[in-house]
Amino acid sequence: MVKKAHALAEQAWKTLSSRPIYQNRWLSLCEDLVELPDGRTTIYGVVTSGECAGILPFLDSHTVLLVKQYRYVAKRVTWEMPTGGVHEGESIEAAAQRELSEEIGYQAGRLTRISTYHTSKSVMDETAHLFIGEELASLERPPDETEFIEVRAFPFTDALQMVLQGEIVDGMTIIAMLHAARLRGSSVD
Structure with a gap:
């Protein structure tokens, strides 16, 4: 059998x-x-729901920017990296840059793809594309009208500890942080 x-x-x-x-x-x-x-x-x-993009933006080699916002479905406030859907006809990289611009007011001079995965393999067809964003340049662009967010800089090691201690609960952010830690040789214990 x-x-x-x-x-x-x-x-x-x-x-x-x-x-x-x-x-x-x-x-x-x-x-x-x-x-x-x-x-x-x-x-x-x-x-x-299609494809989405998430970008872990590094202000410098030791500092990441995270956004804090209330998530309706989770019924809680979360810290996470900028994320959002890919619009019809938009490239994944363009979506990543748009989300960076809308959520934190920056554009990345360099995007490095670190992972592509299915956010829910059983009932949802969403595919997430994760990037590290570096060489950030400040932009003047209006925020998304449905988002009410706070942006804060964190030492990467502090943000990694937030993941390991369960303070960051967003799956896309957790995966991106762990990949970034691996790529940077950071300890995740």
Whole structure:
């Protein structure tokens, strides 16, 4: 039985039908009827929100900028790096620069991609693209009208401790901070 289950683990599920349930400008929800690898069918809810970009901005080699804001779904205030959705027709890098501009008023002279991953592999199709932003230049650009944020500079080592102590709870920021620590040879214990 284990051998058969193992073989079925890599077989794609087949979408038999998809029914839209809800849609707004940020996401859509569909209910799919899918055929499983063993021939049975089941209902699967799928949230579609597309791609997003997150940028860990370094003011200098030892200082990062983080934003603090209230997150409605989490029902709490969080510290996180600038993040946001990729608009239709926009490159991932352009989205990253736009989010930096809107949230912290800077543009990065150098963007380094550090990770691309699925934010939720089970019910959401969102793909996150994470960058380190360096060589920041100040910009004059109005903030996003739906964001009410505070921007603060942190020593990178302090921000890393915030991740390790559970003070930073945003998944994109945690992943970016840990990658940045690895790339910079910082200890994460």
